[in-house]
Amino acid sequence: MSLETTRQLKHDTPDHDRRLDGMAQGVLGTDMDRPEGPLKVSGRATYAAESRPEGMAHGYLVRAATIGRITGSNAEAIRAMPGVLHVLEDERMIRNAAQGMAGQSPVQKQGQSWYVGQPVACVVAETFEQARHAAQAMMVTIEPDGTHVFDAEAEGAEIDTPEKKQVSQGDLDSAMAQAAFSIDHDYHTPSMSSAAMEPHASIAQWDDEGRVTLRGSYQLLRFNKNELADVLGVAPDKVRILSPYVGGGFGSKLGLAPEAVAAALAAQALGRPVRVVLHRRQVFETVTRRSETKQRIRLACDADGKLTGIGHENLVSQLPGEVFSEPVAQGTHFQYAAPNRVVGHNIARIRRSAAGSVRAPGEAVGVTAFEIAVDELAKSAGIDPLEFRLRNVPDKHPENGKPFSSSTMEATLREGARRFGWQHSQPRQRREGEWWIGTGMAGAVRVNMMIEAHARVVLTGTGARVECDMTDIGTGSYAILTQVAAEMLGFAPAQVETVLGDTDLPPASGSGGSFGAASTSTAVYLACMELRERLAAKIGVKETELTLKDGVATHENRQTPLAEVLGDEEWRALGHLKPGRAGREVRQATWGAIFAEVAVSDVTGETRVRRMDGTFAAGRILNLKTARSQCHGGMIWGIGLALTEALEHDPRDGHMVNRDLAEYHLPVNLDVPQLGVHFIEERDDWANPLQAKGIGELSICGAGAAVVNAIENACGVRVRRLPATLDQVMEGLIAQG
Amino acid sequence: MRAFDYIRAGDTAQAVREGAGQETRFIAGGTNLLDLMKLEVMAPERIVDITRLDLGGIEETQDGGLRIGALVTNSDLAADARVRRGWPVLSRALLAGASGQLRNKATTGGNLLQRTRCYYFYDRGEPCNKREPGSGCAAMGGTNRILAILGTSEHCIATHPSDMAVAMRALGARVEVEGQDGTREIALDAFYRLPADTPHIETVLAPGELITAVILPAPAGGRQIYRKVRDRSSYAFALVSVAAVVEVENGRIAKAQLAFGGLGPMPWRDAKVEKALVGEAPSPALFDRAADILLAEARGHGGNDFKIPLTRRTLAAVLSQATEAAA
Numbered sequence A: 001m002s003l004e005t006t007r008q009l010k011h012d013t014p015d016h017d018r019r020l021d022g023m024a025q026g027v028l029g030t031d032m033d034r035p036e037g038p039l040k041v042s043g044r045a046t047y048a049a050e051s052r053p054e055g056m057a058h059g060y061l062v063r064a065a066t067i068g069r070i071t072g073s074n075a076e077a078i079r080a081m082p083g084v085l086h087v088l089e090d091e092r093m094i095r096n097a098a099q100g101m102a103g104q105s106p107v108q109k110q111g112q113s114w115y116v117g118q119p120v121a122c123v124v125a126e127t128f129e130q131a132r133h134a135a136q137a138m139m140v141t142i143e144p145d146g147t148h149v150f151d152a153e154a155e156g157a158e159i160d161t162p163e164k165k166q167v168s169q170g171d172l173d174s175a176m177a178q179a180a181f182s183i184d185h186d187y188h189t190p191s192m193s194s195a196a197m198e199p200h201a202s203i204a205q206w207d208d209e210g211r212v213t214l215r216g217s218y219q220l221l222r223f224n225k226n227e228l229a230d231v232l233g234v235a236p237d238k239v240r241i242l243s244p245y246v247g248g249g250f251g252s253k254l255g256l257a258p259e260a261v262a263a264a265l266a267a268q269a270l271g272r273p274v275r276v277v278l279h280r281r282q283v284f285e286t287v288t289r290r291s292e293t294k295q296r297i298r299l300a301c302d303a304d305g306k307l308t309g310i311g312h313e314n315l316v317s318q319l320p321g322e323v324f325s326e327p328v329a330q331g332t333h334f335q336y337a338a339p340n341r342v343v344g345h346n347i348a349r350i351r352r353s354a355a356g357s358v359r360a361p362g363e364a365v366g367v368t369a370f371e372i373a374v375d376e377l378a379k380s381a382g383i384d385p386l387e388f389r390l391r392n393v394p395d396k397h398p399e400n401g402k403p404f405s406s407s408t409m410e411a412t413l414r415e416g417a418r419r420f421g422w423q424h425s426q427p428r429q430r431r432e433g434e435w436w437i438g439t440g441m442a443g444a445v446r447v448n449m450m451i452e453a454h455a456r457v458v459l460t461g462t463g464a465r466v467e468c469d470m471t472d473i474g475t476g477s478y479a480i481l482t483q484v485a486a487e488m489l490g491f492a493p494a495q496v497e498t499v500l501g502d503t504d505l506p507p508a509s510g511s512g513g514s515f516g517a518a519s520t521s522t523a524v525y526l527a528c529m530e531l532r533e534r535l536a537a538k539i540g541v542k543e544t545e546l547t548l549k550d551g552v553a554t555h556e557n558r559q560t561p562l563a564e565v566l567g568d569e570e571w572r573a574l575g576h577l578k579p580g581r582a583g584r585e586v587r588q589a590t591w592g593a594i595f596a597e598v599a600v601s602d603v604t605g606e607t608r609v610r611r612m613d614g615t616f617a618a619g620r621i622l623n624l625k626t627a628r629s630q631c632h633g634g635m636i637w638g639i640g641l642a643l644t645e646a647l648e649h650d651p652r653d654g655h656m657v658n659r660d661l662a663e664y665h666l667p668v669n670l671d672v673p674q675l676g677v678h679f680i681e682e683r684d685d686w687a688n689p690l691q692a693k694g695i696g697e698l699s700i701c702g703a704g705a706a707v708v709n710a711i712e713n714a715c716g717v718r719v720r721r722l723p724a725t726l727d728q729v730m731e732g733l734i735a736q737g
Numbered sequence B: 001m002r003a004f005d006y007i008r009a010g011d012t013a014q015a016v017r018e019g020a021g022q023e024t025r026f027i028a029g030g031t032n033l034l035d036l037m038k039l040e041v042m043a044p045e046r047i048v049d050i051t052r053l054d055l056g057g058i059e060e061t062q063d064g065g066l067r068i069g070a071l072v073t074n075s076d077l078a079a080d081a082r083v084r085r086g087w088p089v090l091s092r093a094l095l096a097g098a099s100g101q102l103r104n105k106a107t108t109g110g111n112l113l114q115r116t117r118c119y120y121f122y123d124r125g126e127p128c129n130k131r132e133p134g135s136g137c138a139a140m141g142g143t144n145r146i147l148a149i150l151g152t153s154e155h156c157i158a159t160h161p162s163d164m165a166v167a168m169r170a171l172g173a174r175v176e177v178e179g180q181d182g183t184r185e186i187a188l189d190a191f192y193r194l195p196a197d198t199p200h201i202e203t204v205l206a207p208g209e210l211i212t213a214v215i216l217p218a219p220a221g222g223r224q225i226y227r228k229v230r231d232r233s234s235y236a237f238a239l240v241s242v243a244a245v246v247e248v249e250n251g252r253i254a255k256a257q258l259a260f261g262g263l264g265p266m267p268w269r270d271a272k273v274e275k276a277l278v279g280e281a282p283s284p285a286l287f288d289r290a291a292d293i294l295l296a297e298a299r300g301h302g303g304n305d306f307k308i309p310l311t312r313r314t315l316a317a318v319l320s321q322a323t324e325a326a327a
C-alpha cells in the first residue's frame, strides 16, 4: 500500500512548540559524518562528467575573442577536421549562465557577442581531444558594433539607478556636518570568482519520446529544469536533471550555464549523448562572477560613539539585460541603528562577463567594507571597536521598525571577544623582527531566507527514505536531511536513506542563499510529522504522546515496534513548506563576530594571518561538523577577499586576464591559520518549526574586514581597495616613512 | 591539443637526433609543456620523451662541485643532503617553487626551460610576440603586475618564472648540453637571451640540443639566503626573489653573489652590484647604493611599478640579514 498524504505549512506565525527538542533519537545537532562521505573519498560518487552513456560524443565551447555582431565562421573547415561530428552555432545558445532562481532562459546568443569570452559555438567530436583541438581552430567572425565601456567607473559608463533600491531617511548631510566624529571614504572590492573545485560539466541525452536527461552540476534543480525547458522550447516535463553530487557551487551553479545548453542542443542534433565539460579557463569566463564594487561609506557619530548617520552608496557592474545586481547594502539596512540614513544602489552596464550571485551576494563585500568603515570611525572616536559596536546594536529594524526575530549581535560580539582574548590596542605597538603584529575584529551578519520546498518521506517498518530534488553541493544536505528524518521517526541514521538530485523527485528548495538546509529540512520535518500523526492514529494515541526511538514506538508505557505497526506496508508522506508572513513581519538574520591576528612585513608589506576565531549564532545547528565546515570555508573566503583574490579585467576589452588557478589566487593552506569556530546555540521560532537558520554564508560576511582591520592595527596602514596586496601595504608603509 | 607523434628516446644520441627534427620538443616532467600544449600555446608535431634516459643522479665533481642530472626532480634535488649542506640557497629556492606535487614531477632541465607565466602568452586570443612573433605584445598597456622591469624590450616584457634557476645563477652554475656536434658546457650567465626583437628565442640552445646536467662549482660558503616575495604564502610565482651568497670578513663584505627572480626575462645577475658591495662595510647606505645600481635601468609598465621599490627593500633586508651577525 502506498497512499501518499501531504502536510503543508504556510509559514505565517512563529512556532513555539520546538518539537525537535522533545524527540528521543538524539542524532540531530551531533557531528555525525556525512553518509555519502565514503563514496566521495573513494571515488565512487559519480559527478556530472563521470557517467559514460553509450555512444557519448564530446563537445567543446568556442569563445568570442571580440565584441559585436556575429557574421560568419569557418565552420565548414572545422567540420572537415578529424573526428568532428557537428559544429553547433545555434542561436539558442545562451550568452551567460542564468541568474539564481530565474526559472527561465537567460539572454540567448541571437547573433551577438556581448563580451569577450562569450561562448558562441560548440564543436562536437568523437573524442574530447578532437573536439578541443577543432574548437581551438574555429574562428567566428565578429563585426564590431561600436565602442564599449569596460570599467564601471570609466567615463561614459551607462548607470542604472533603480528607484526602489534607494533609501533616504532623515538628513545625512547635516548629521555628517554636526557629528562629533565622521568618516567618508570610498572602498573597492574586485571582481571575483566562485572557483568551485569541480568545473561545470553536462551530459545530455534525448530519448525517443523527446525527453532530455541532463546530468549536470547544479544547485537549484527545479529552477534549472524550467530554464533548460525554456531555452529548448519544450515543456518542463520533457526535461529531467540529475545532480546527485556537486563539487562545490558557491553560486556559480545556481543558474543553467552555457555548457548544459550546448550539450542538450548538440545531443538533439546528433541523436546521441553529448558531454560538454568546461575548461578551467572557461569556468572563469562563462560562469557568473561576483561584481566588483565601489562603496562610498559615510558614517557619523556623537561624542559617545552613538551612530547618528549612515550612508552606503554603491556602484556595481553588470551586462546589459541582466536583472540581478550585487545587493551590496543588504546588511546595511539593519545592521546598525542611526536615524539619518542613505542607501544608494547604482549599476554600471558594462561589457565584462555577467555578474551573479557568489557566496553571500551583498553582505560578503558589503558588510566587509562597512565593517572596515566602522573600524575607521571607532578609531577616530578613540573608542575600542568592540565597544563601539556594542554601543550601536539596534533593538529593531532601523529602517522600518520591524522587530528582529532574534538578535544575537551582542551575544556573539561578547562571546567572540572573550574566546579570542580581545584587547583594544593602538597601531604599531607590537613587533617581532621585521613583522608588525596586530589584531582586528568585525561583526558578521547575513539575512536569513526560506523558500518553497517539497520533500517526500517513505516509511517502512525498518527504516525510512527521504526523496526530493535537493542538491548537496558539498555542504552536507545528505547528512542533515538524514538526521532530521532519523530524529523525527526514531531511527538510527543508517536506517534512513536520502535520495537527492533528481528532478523526477519532489521539488525541494535547492541550495543557494543559505536557504537550503532550513527550507528543505522543514519539508522533511513536515512529511515526518504527517507520518507521526498516521502512526499515532493507527496505534491509537495522540501524536504528542508518541515517542519514537530505535524503530520502536513508546506510548503510555507500552512499546510497539514499527515493524509491527506497518507490517509490509510502505507509508508515504509529502511535506510542503510555503514561506509566509513569518518571513516578512520580522527581520530574520544570522549574526557573528570574527577576530583576527595578523603579522605584516615592514619590508615587503606581505600579510600573514596568524590566528582567526569566529563566533556565530544561526538558530538550531543541525549538524555540528557540517556547520563548522561551512564557517571554516567562509572565514577562508574572508582571507581571500582581504588578501589574495581578484579577477583582473583587461582595461582595453574587459576580458578576464588571470583566468586560471595559478594566477587567480585563492588562499592556500599556508595562508590559513588554525581557525576557531564557535556557535551560540539558539532557537529562532520565527525561522521555521526547526528553529534553524542558514549558515552557509554567514562567516564570509565580515571575515575579510577583521583581517584588514588587523593590518591597520599592526602597521598603521589602512587599505580601502581589496585585496590588500603587498604592494598596497608597502606603499602605505613607505608613505608613513 | 594537436595530435602529435610520440617518440621514446632510448639513449641520448637518439634523443638528440630525433630532437633536431622539425617542430619537435623534448618532454621531461611535462608540468609546463603539457599545459601549454593543451592550450595550443605550444603545438609541437613531435614529442621526444627523455624520461627513460640515464640523466638522473647527483654526483660530486673532482673540484668539489656537483653534477646534477637533467632528470633529477626538483623534490629530490631540494632534499639532497649535499645540496642542503653546501648549496642551501638552491634547496631553499626549489622548495619555494610550485607545490609538492609539481616538484615531484618537475625536472632540473625542464625547470630551466619553463616558459613565462605572462597572462597574454597563455591566451591565444591575444597578440603576443613570444607566442606568435610579430603579432604584438598585449601585456604593454594591459595587465602587467607580474611582468618584468629589467632587460625588457619594446617587443616583450615577460619574466622567466623559475626559482631554481635564480639560485643556480647566484651559484655560478653551468649547463651541460649534448647536441649533434657533441657535448658543450654553457655558463648559466650566458644561457638565456634577452628578448630584443626575438622574444620567442629564449636561450642559446640550438634545436635538438639536450640538457644533460647542471654543474655547480664547489660550495661557495658564506651565508646563503633565498627570499621570495609573492602574492600568497605558497604556490605563487615570485613577484621579486633574491638569491644571496654573502660572506663577511673583518667587518667587510668579502663575497657577494646575488641573483634575482621576477625582475627580468632571465634570472637576473648584475656584476656591477656585486662589485659595489665587495670590500665595503655593510650599511643601509651601501645596500641602497647596490639597489641604485641594480635598478638604474629598471622600468615599470604601470601595473608592475611597485616592483622597483619592492626590490630595493627586499634586497636591503636580505643583505642586512646576510651580514647581520658578522657586522
Ligand SMILES: Cc1cc2nc3c(=O)[nH]c(=O)nc-3n(C[C@H](O)[C@H](O)[C@H](O)COP(=O)(O)OP(=O)(O)OC[C@H]3O[C@@H](n4cnc5c(N)ncnc54)[C@H](O)[C@@H]3O)c2cc1C
Binding pocket: A662, B025, B026, B027, B028, B029, B030, B031, B032, B033, B034, B035, B050, B070, B096, B097, B098, B099, B102, B105, B106, B107, B108, B109, B110, B111, B112, B113, B114, B161, B162, B163, B164, B209, B210, B211, B212, B235, B236, B237, B238
Ligand atoms: C601551477 C604551477 C605553479 C608553479 N610554480 C612555480 C614556482 O613557484 N616556481 C618555479 O620555479 N616553478 C614553478 N612552476 C613551474 C615548474 O617548476 C615547471 O613547470 C617545471 O620545473 C618544469 O619541469 P618539467 O620537467 O615538468 O618540464 P617539461 O614541462 O617537461 O618541459 C619544459 C620545457 O623544457 C624542455 N625540456 C625539458 N627537459 C629538457 C632537457 N633535458 N633538455 C632540453 N629541453 C628540455 C621541454 O621541451 C619543454 O619545452 C609551476 C608550475 C605550475 C604548473
Ligand code: SF4
Binding pocket: B116, B118, B119, B120, B121, B127, B128, B129, B130, B131, B136, B137, B138, B139, B140, B147, B155, B156, B157, B158, B199
Ligand atoms: S610580455 Fe612577452 S609574453 Fe607577454 S604578451 Fe608581451 S610578448 Fe607576449
